[in-house]
Structures are given as C-alpha cells and as structure tokens.
Amino acid sequence: MRLDHTHDASAKSWLEAANVNDTPFPLQNLPFGVFRRAGTVEGFRGGVALGDQVIDLGALTDAGAFDGLAAEAARACAQASLNAFFGMGPVAWRALRHALFALFKTRDESRRVGLEVDILEKCLIAQCDVEYCLPAQIGDYTDFYTSIDHARNIVKLIRPDGVVSPNFHWMPSAYHGRVSSIGLSGQRVRRPFGQRLTAGRQEPEVGACAKLDYELELGIFIGTGNEQGTRISVESAEEHVFGLCLLNDWSARDIQSWEAAPLGPFLAKNFATTLSPWIVTMEALAPFRAQWTRPESDPQPLPYLSSPETHASGAIDIQLEVALETGDTRRNGRAPTRLTHTSFRHQYWTVAQMVAHHTVGGCNLRSGDLLGSGTISGPTRAEAGALIELTEGGRSPIGLPNGETRSFLEDGDVVVMTGWCERPGYARIGFGENRGEVVPAKWA
C-alpha cells in the first residue's frame, strides 16, 4: 500500500486534541467505530476517532460536508453497523478517510466545500460522553493460530518433545469461533463453569474454571468478501481487509484441555471474546509494514500463500501490551502491572495469507466477518501473549509489584490490552484500549 499525504507526520489538525503527543488518534489515524451518546436512546451510528473526540459521520453528512464517493461512504456509515460501508470497498474507504483528513486538517477545506463556519465542531462529541457497540454485524468469526512462539510455548507444556504440529509450518491454521458472545471493551466476563479432568482422576467433574486466561490477539475485520466457490488470492487479499482492532480471546484452560480432542476448542473459548471499539484502517497502518521472513530451514509457503508483496511487506509492526489491574491495584490507586509487551511483526503468517487460506476451498467471507490473528507472542518470555505461557501452565506464578501473584486470572481482575505503531518520521497510530473484567462464576 502506497504512502501519501495522509501519512505525513507533519500534518496537524485544527482540532488541538488530535495533535497531543500521546493521543492514539491523530489526524493520520482516523479509525472507525459505532457509538451513541452514553445513557441515551439515540440510534447507534458510525463515527471516527480524532484526538479525544468522535466525529459523528451522520451529522457531518447531513451538514453536507462530503460529496461524491466520500458522501456515499459517509451515508453508509451513518447506519448502526458498518457492514454496508465495508462492502463498498477500498476506494470508498480511502475516499472517506481522505475527505476527513482534509476537513480536519485545515479550516480552509470546510470553507472550500461551502460549509458554515463551526459546523464541524457541532459534529464532534467527546469520547468520554459516548458508548460504543460492535462496529459490524459479524456473520462469522474465525480464530487463527499463527504465532510460532505461542505454538512452541504451548506445545512445550503438553508434549515432551515440544514439536509443533507439522501443518503449522504449511498453513495458517484456524477454527471457527463464537459470534454471539463477542462483546466490546468494558465487557464483564463471567468465569465459566465446565467439565475438567483433574490430573490423576479417572472421571471429569463440573466446576468453575480454575485456569482462566486471556489471549492477546488482533481482530481483523473483513471489508469485502467473496462468492462461495471462489477464492481470494494472496495478491488481492489485503484489498478485502478493512482494518484491525484489539481482541481478547478469553480461554478456560482446564476446560480446554479436557474437551479439545478431537474437535478443537469449544466451551473453553465461546463464553466471551472482547474487542476494542475502534478499527484502525489498513491504510493508516501502511507506514508500519515490515518484511515478512521465516527461517531458511522452514518450509517456504506454497504458491497460493506467497506473493512478492507478502514477502516484502506482509508483516505489520504493531506494538502490543497487556496489563493487569487487580482489586488491590485499583483500591490503592496503583498502576496496572504490565504482563506482556510484544509486536505483531513476529507472526509466522500474515493477514493476507490468513485470508487467502480461509478462501482457498471456496468458503465465502462476508463484509463484517471477523478473523482473530491467534495469540500474539514474541520470541522471549516477556513477549508471551497469555498467562499459560508466562506462568508455564500455572507452575511458575508471576509476581506483581504489590506482592500478589498470579497463575491464572482471579475474580475482579481487569485485563487491559493496548496497541500502537510508532516509527521515526511518522505519527504514532494507536488502537486505544481493550478492557475486560472477570466476574465471579454463578451457577444460574
């Protein structure tokens, strides 16, 4: 994806909050979400984050701020889900992002398009005054398994030889996940009940999950899909991707280890999945693309998973952090404890490869479908994207600065995921926050 003036770090907005050093949402980002004023019964509608504000796209459209394709795209965004907008494709996505960039860069642009002075301010709502809903009606959710370091960390816990399944090196493996239980940052996640087999026992028992975990992932929203029976080539795959958000794939490890053979994870994962509200567009991420490489000794990808662009710039350097708030840190006003810091650039398979593989057999993707990247772990222990890896299956609890320890999550824990891209000469592009709180099990 080419870089253009919307990636220029020197571009500033007339909205000062967008120019603050540590904002996740400068003028160069412009991520999309769906919101309404908190506590109202207004309709949810599409918006774009800028600084500490939400740009109300419906209001801006009504004000006549756009014309041509950007106007059509903004009208599609005024709905309660972004599916129709996604379905318009990358030319429309770009038209709207570029129009927003122009309008919020200089006041001259609003005068040029004949807008009343100050009408743009009237289309802004402070982020602290809004609530969000899922940005799209998600038709299907697929969770991948694409981090070699995650795979190695997990396999070491369950197989003495520590050898990753041979297909891992040949395909971005995946399974279908649960759509109904996907929620948004702020989700309260009830600790699930389920069957688990205690070591040394012959018979399983039912109980509240004792090994509740998070998984640090990125969510990938499909923009445009494909007809059933056709495939999306790896070369064109990224044109089908709208953008990315943060995803917490909550996992019940004790339930998982008993249920997972032979059909894969089911109840261990389907009780909740949490997304951050803002989708960062692939266009905004363009400056942070990186070379995708794998060891020479590993199998090179089959032709349908390989293209010059995949190799040259298939990776994306997205910095990711997981932090833990506990009841104690909250009560005492302590900072959350950082558990993980890694980057998406280590991933063994790229976003384009996930899309190409998903459709190679003719499975149809639809606008608004969600892919999970799979747990994102880097090569060192501090870069592991789940507690099961950080604590070696719970055997080595981690210590928190306040003296608490954790093998797995406890009731009242809040998992906070953040993500951002930075590179000298470019504006910092943030994902905002993905928070989820563990609430106690209840046999209801």
Add this chain to the structure above:
Amino acid sequence: MRLDHTHDASAKSWLEAANVNDTPFPLQNLPFGVFRRAGTVEGFRGGVALGDQVIDLGALTDAGAFDGLAAEAARACAQASLNAFFGMGPVAWRALRHALFALFKTRDESRRVGLEVDILEKCLIAQCDVEYCLPAQIGDYTDFYTSIDHARNIVKLIRPDGVVSPNFHWMPSAYHGRVSSIGLSGQRVRRPFGQRLTAGRQEPEVGACAKLDYELELGIFIGTGNEQGTRISVESAEEHVFGLCLLNDWSARDIQSWEAAPLGPFLAKNFATTLSPWIVTMEALAPFRAQWTRPESDPQPLPYLSSPETHASGAIDIQLEVALETGDTRRNGRAPTRLTHTSFRHQYWTVAQMVAHHTVGGCNLRSGDLLGSGTISGPTRAEAGALIELTEGGRSPIGLPNGETRSFLEDGDVVVMTGWCERPGYARIGFGENRGEVVPAKWA
C-alpha cells in the same frame, strides 16, 4: 411433551393432498419454512407445508384468519426470516400450529372465525411453484459429534486401538461451524481445493479434494436463547428448541486429515452445508419420542446432562435415508441408490443434552441459531451416515446397481437425504428432501 388432538392420526384435512398416504406433510406435521413464488421478486415470507401446498402465513394473516397469540405469531412469520417468531417461544409456536390445524381440519373453523368461503384456498401456493430461502438468519452454527457408532467407525480408521476419545462418553462434543456457506436443498456444491498430505510424502500439496463426502445429520433450530453468562438446564432445554431439519455436513476428508490437529475441522467443512427447507416442530415429533439409554458399563451422565425426562423420552425415532443419484442413474432414469438407512434414536447424546452442554459455561444461544446433530450412524454397516464409514476410508468401494462404484463422491453426484417418523396409530411425519449436487472443482 404431551400428546393432544393435533397428534390424532384420524384427523384429516379438507385439503385432500394432505391426506395422501405417503405425503411427508399431513395435517399433523405443519412444518415451517420461508418461501416465495419461484422466479419472482416477491419478498420471501414464512409458510407452512401441507400436502403438496404451502400455506402463505402472511396472506392468511391479512385475511384475518387468526386472532390472539396465533395472530401475533403469524404476523411474525410474515417476515423474511423466522427469527422473531422463534423468539416468541413455545406457547406462541403451539398457538399458531393449533390454529392452523383447526383451520385446515374443517371448513367449519373458517366459518366460525368469520372468514369468507374459499379464502383459505387463496392462501395456498403449490410447492412446485415456490422457491425457498434459509428459514432463519443463523447467527451461529455449532456442529456436534454425538453418534457413538460414527465415532467408533471413524476411530477404527485412524487409530489402531480403535478407542474413542474418553471425553466422548462424558459430553456431547462440538465445534463451531461456518454460517456463510450454509445453503438450501438444491445447493450446488463446488468441490473444494485445499492442502492435503499424501501418504508417504513429507510435504503437502494443493489440489482438488479427492475424498469428498457427505455426513447425514439433523439440523436443530434454536427457538429461544439465553443471556450470556447464564445456562439452559437440561430440564428446560427442549422448550428452547423450535424444530429439526435435514442437514448435509459436506466434508473433504483428505483436507480434514491434514488440517485437523490441533484445532479441529476448518476448511474441510466450511465450503458448504446444506439444509432441507422445512423445519419440523418438536411438537409434531412428540409421538416419536423414545427411551434414551446407554450401556450400564458406560459412564452415566453428569447431573447437568441428566433429567428423568431425558432418560424416559430423550431419544427421537427419526428414520433417515441417504440415496445417491449419479449422472448415469439420471441419464437412464434409474432410481437413486440407497446408501444408508438409520435412525436418530441411536444417538449417544440427546438434543436437550446438546443445548444444556452448549450453555453450561454461559455461552449465549440466540433465536435462529443452528446446531448440527453430528453424523448419524447406527450400529450396523448399512446404517453408517457417511461414505468414509461405508467404504472404510475408501479402501472398500461400494458397488452401485448400475455397475458403478464409489469410494467418495464424484462430480455430478447428487446426495439425497430424506427423513420421516412412523409409528402405528400415528400419522407419518416427513422432513421432505435435502438434495445437493457436486460440481467440479475450479481454481477461480
């Protein structure tokens, strides 16, 4: 579920086609679907099958045929999907079925409710003149694995000891399936491409599936769901189930065996799933309930999967057949070859147990969600619900009467599934037909 006058075999309709001996759709059935006149741009809307006709519920509502809860339910059915009707719950479902039973049993009923003479005929459309769409917007599709005979047949092919995974005896195992590729009877299923590892080779290759198979299943439509974080008890589970249809879980065995570890089936299953258009209500199936038993030596179900009613009448005796039409049988006007005849009553886990297990960890089901029963195989070879079982993994091709043989499906093959219930003293309740045709692979 109690039996009442709507199960009375002696009840006849004034619509003679509903009284024909071999109709799948007598007055006692009244299955629900969504249809429109074929080749038109009419809106799809809910209908009920009776004999060779479709009762247009929207037209019947407009004519004032219903009142009270039945009228509300019929209005909900006039939409392009039955989700809202499903969400009304079993009292509403029953009210509408009973009102239809009365209206089509005797002409007196239409006079009683003040309808014009012959208005009911105007609300009928011949089934041969309509086309169907999916009866509900399916939010999530979950495929179970609940036939012990199927599990044993499969395990024998892949494990020398032939021992079924120990969790099979403790829980109705399942995985999430693909919603986007679910189609209706008549679906043309393109043979998928995918990765497979040929025996003796070190590296996988990409090619058209060489081991394309069907799986005989029942589709289970969820009527009313549950809130996230709560569960549905096994005692109340059937009140949440609207009804059943025939389901073909197309499977690419060569792709499956290479991809399935450790996350379960993915591309091997997500290219297509085919449903029959009519949903037979749980109420219509009430006379065919059967005792659910398992060998004394097997583990008895954990309390959350056990109730007196599950044991007394958890099974359902639904006769199921798979037949194969080939290019040759079609060209020469030969009858399709019957491949399988079995019954759903052999299933190791019941519908109520599937629902209770699915929600035990708080996963929320929604109106219109679809569960697949998993392959339905009985204890003998002739009762196996998939070619991989009938042909021992392809090693023992089956002969067709016209001299052809099949290890797996060939291009042009049409898989025809049918189902029905019969029991002395009760009307025969049919499911109609589920047809799907294999079309050649295309690298498009």
